[in-house]
Amino acid sequence: MADAKRKKRFFEVDMPSINKQTNLIAYEVEELEGKYFSYDLTRLLRGKNIIIYFKTKVENGNAFGVPIGLELVPSYLRKMVRKGTNYIEDSIAVDGKFRIKPFLVTRRKVSRAIRKALRNKAKEEIIEFAKEKSNEEIIDEILRGSLQKTLSVKLKKIYPLSLCEIKTFRVLEKKD
Numbered sequence: 001m002a003d004a005k006r007k008k009r010f011f012e013v014d015m016p017s018i019n020k021q022t023n024l025i026a027y028e029v030e031e032l033e034g035k036y037f038s039y040d041l042t043r044l045l046r047g048k049n050i051i052i053y054f055k056t057k058v059e060n061g062n063a064f065g066v067p068i069g070l071e072l073v074p075s076y077l078r079k080m081v082r083k084g085t086n087y088i089e090d091s092i093a094v095d096g097k098f099r100i101k102p103f104l105v106t107r108r109k110v111s112r113a114i115r116k117a118l119r120n121k122a123k124e125e126i127i128e129f130a131k132e133k134s135n136e137e138i139i140d141e142i143l144r145g146s147l148q149k150t151l152s153v154k155l156k157k158i159y160p161l162s163l164c165e166i167k168t169f170r171v172l173e174k175k176d
Contacts, residue, residue: 013056014064015039017136018143024056024063033058037065042073045143049073052139067139069170077103080163086110089167090119094130098138099170102126104155105163117158125154135171142166 010023011032022039026032033056041050050072054065081087088104102122106115129147130138141147152164 011063013037013054014062015054015067016064017067017139018044018052020044022065029061029063030058032056032063036068039065041070041143049076050143052143067136069168070139070142070166071168072103072165077165077167080165081105082162084109085162086115088115088119088122090123092123092126093172094127096172098130098135098172099168100126100130100138100166101168102151103163103165103167104161107160107162110159114159118155118161121155121158122151125151139169142169 006027008025008027010025011029012021013024013032014021018039018041020039022037024032024035024037026035035056036053037056038051038053041052042048050070052070053068055068056063057066082105086106086109088102088106090102092100092102094100104118104122106118126147129150133141138147148164148166152161155161155164
């Protein structure tokens with residue numbers, strides 16, 4: 001006799017960092033352990049195109065998503081950079097735990113020395129900000145915009161910016 005066919009079902013996954021739920025498909029809830037999924041936050045953040053990435057954990061039969069990163073959609077960034085401006089990017093690894101990539105847009109074209117000063121000051125401020133914070137705290141600060149706001153105020157002393165965003169935040173995987 002043939003075994004009865006197993007049927008995939010939807011299981012609810014909580015995302016406590018953004019107070020939302022989503023459904024993932026699997027045979028059993030335990031199969032969701034360690035699966036990665038993404039969630040689009042465009043409508044939640046009023047047009048700011050951010051995609052957040054989660055890794056699922058299962059405890060006591062309940063699945064929940066742990067945030068492991070976020071990134072701005074490239075089309076949003078292209079829309080923000082206008083003709084006659086400069087943009088500044090950097091990649092900052094903080095204590096080998098995570099990588100943050102700021103994206104800065106100046107109001108006008110500026111010299112290379114000013115761009116370098118902005119990049120160095122942003123790196124210094126982000127490292128100082130992120131030293132004693134956890135991944136969830138940093139993602140929460142980025143989603144609320146408080147990290148970008150404080151960074152913009154500090155960088156305004158060098159040169160005023162038209163845009164100060166965190167382009168990418170990623171938790172670095174530990175290799176055992």
